[in-house]
Each structure stands twice: as structure tokens, then as C-alpha cells.
Amino acid sequence: MENISINVHEADFDVAGLQRGLLSGLSEEGAVATFTGYVRRANDDRQVSTLELEHYPGMTEQSIKTIIDEAADRWPLLAASVVHRVGRLSPGDQIVWVGVASTHREAAFSACEFIMDYLKTRAPFWKKELGPFGEIWVSARQDDESRAARWQDDSTP
Amino acid sequence: MENISINVHEADFDVAGLQRGLLSGLSEEGAVATFTGYVRRANDDRQVSTLELEHYPGMTEQSIKTIIDEAADRWPLLAASVVHRVGRLSPGDQIVWVGVASTHREAAFSACEFIMDYLKTRAPFWKKELGPFGEIWVSARQDDESRAARWQDDSTP
């Protein structure tokens, strides 16, 4: 793959700049699929006022690299970029961006969804919600595990 | 669905502005999936210097609206936006953008891919490639029909 970019930081990000970066230097892109995740205003009916995001520096970047490499083994990709914020975030804030470029849309869509599913279940990030209810560490969703597992049953998309 | 936006025009577009527009007024977004299509530099080994995009004014917008409505029947969407350029484009230019917002990523990804698959096979746009080889109207791809048809076998995702 020509371009791989992985960034974990506190600052907000600009999706247009990230998409330009994804394409920079490519000569044959046809398709870009992206995903942006936002901090929810409520979770299971809890009103969230602040989200704290913790990560495991070093391992986080490594695990994202491994996820992208696995996606590139499965689909013909030209570029992939992941940005994940950490620290204190507010409802409505951007939290994660995944962008994938390919010559064809099916590869771009599948790889983008694959990377998100694995990011949710393999990359060492942890969310804590703060609000009128106090503080709660967010629990892992069984549904996220199921979504990641389905790629194993379906390894030749 | 709270926001639907459909635009067919010659001018280029800005993905960040489109994504902001998609979210404007929403109070509970969690996930945005987008797709951007670009003019390929070569198609079946033909070097393309210019792409001309023709459409059927009126029917184009109607058919995109129908596609979005069908997506909204299948998945819980908050907003969907489609921009498609027409006129003369150059290799590397942006040609189409689809953005979908939902509270959950599975709905956003699926609906975005569904809308693209149907846009390719149902919306009245036609591409003509110009280059050293002369002029060629692009042929419809059987593969695009197959991709659109698979949503019919799988109507409860």
C-alpha cells in the first residue's frame, strides 16, 4: 500500500485535510470511503457531559498498524488513514476518522468497515463517561465483538 | 429522516462542508459514513484526458430521492446527502459524494454503500471518455448490476 497514516492525539481533526492527505501522491485513486465517529450525547439514556478517552501509547499505534495491514492483505488498497482522539471530549465532538482509498468502491467500503470493526475490539482505547450520574467506564459491547468476528467467517469477500 | 440533500451541478465540492451540512441540526449523530468517487486516469488501459457527464435533469434528482427513501426504510438514518457533478471533468477530479449519518455505524456504512450501488445502476447519468483514442461512451458494468441486486436477496441486514 502506498500511504499509511496513523495518528492518536488530543486535538480535533479536519476531515477534508485528512482526505487530501490520504490521496496525496496517489496516481490512480477511484474511490474513497470514510467513517467519522462522534461522541454521543446520551448512552443507554445517561446524559453524558464529558467523555474521557484513555489509551495505551505505543501499543495503540501498533495495533492499528496491524489492523490496516490485515485489511491490505484482504483488499487491494492504495491508502489508509486512522485518526483517533484521546483526552477529554464533549458530546458532538469528532472522536475517530478512518479513510481508505482504492481503485474500486467495494474494496474501499469493505476495508473501511473492517478497520472500524477491529479498531472497536482490538485497539487499546477506553472510554469513561462523566455526567450527572457520576463516572462510568463504558462496557465493551458484545455486538462489537460479533461484528468483528463476522470477518473471520468471511475471509474472501 | 431529518436531513435529505440532493445536488447535481458542475462545480466542484468540499467534503468537509458537505459533512458539516449533513450534521447540521442533528442532535444525536454518532456515525457518519461517506464515499467520494474520483475520475479515473485510465479505464481498461485507455488514457482518459476528459470525462463528460450527462444527466437527465429532474429525473436524476427524483431517482436519487427514491434511492435515499428506500435506504431510510431499511436502516435508521438521521441524514443523507448526495452530490453528483455533471459537465466536463478531468482525471483525479471528484465526481460524486455520498454521506450518511446515523446513531450507529452499521446503519451508516450499509446505507452509504446501498445508495452508491443504486446510484450506479438507477440514476440517469452517463459518462463519455475523451482521449487519444477519440470518444467512448462508458458501458454499464455487469458487476454494478450484481452489486445492486445483492441488496434484494438481503433485505433485512
Next chain:
Amino acid sequence: MLKVLFFARIREELACSGLELHWPDTRLDLYTLQEQLCAEHGQSWRDILTQDNMIRAVNQKVVTDNCELNDGDEIAFFPPVTGG
């Protein structure tokens, strides 16, 4: 009145982007209209308008069979779409 439109390759092959026809004051269906166009414009139009993969739309909705037309309808002929 009837409005008949041609797009893309079909428009170029016919060298015609559209026609306006008087409503015939009788019943008219899509296939009869097509036959009239072919009869009036000759074999080249017949060859083109009867191509296997021709798509026909009435009032901006694709129709796959014959259908009744009404005064004021907009009929379009075009090849398979290739946008996106």
C-alpha cells in the same frame, strides 16, 4: 402534447435530443409511439430505438413494459446508466 427526450449515446446516434409531438386525440401507448417514431424517421431510428438494452421512462420513471400514455407525458429513451 407529448415530449420525447433522448439521452447520451442514443441522443448522439439519432442526432436528436428531443421532439415535441401533438397529442393524437386518441388512445396511445408507449410501443405505438415508438413504432410511429420509427416509421416516420426510417430504418436508422428503428435500429436504434429497438436496441435490446434500451431504457424507456415515462414521466421520469423507468417502465419495463408497454404502458398507456396521456396528453402531457414526457417520454425518454436512454442507454444503461453509468454515473457514480
Next chain:
Amino acid sequence: MLKVLFFARIREELACSGLELHWPDTRLDLYTLQEQLCAEHGQSWRDILTQDNMIRAVNQKVVTDNCELNDGDEIAFFPPVTGG
């Protein structure tokens, strides 16, 4: 030397983000290290570090079974991840 790290809920429950331990100059595996930590810090640590869904990583790679450790290794204990 061994570096032991705790993250998120585990870090808070132990009130400890990490420890540095001398290499014991003998063979050491992950489960033995965990048992030593529990023995040294009491029942509260044992309750936490033996939780069913505990994830353990050695040198930033998740391990699902016991494994040999080496001088200089970085060992981490954390709950299921919830990013994205």
C-alpha cells in the same frame, strides 16, 4: 527489569498505573508474575487481576495464555477495549 502497566478501570481500581520490578534472575512466566503481584498486594489485587475478562499484553501484544517472560519485558493488564 520488568515494567508492569495498568490501564483504565483496572488502573483506577488498583490505584496504580504501573510498577517497575527487578528481574528475578530466574525463569519467570506471566501467571507466576501475576501470582507474585497478588501475594504482595493482598486480596483486593487478587480480586481485580483474576477477573474473567482481564486482558494481558506482553510487549504490547495481547496474550491469551501463560507465556515465558524475559528481562526487559513490558506487561500490561487492562479491561476489554471500548474505543472507536
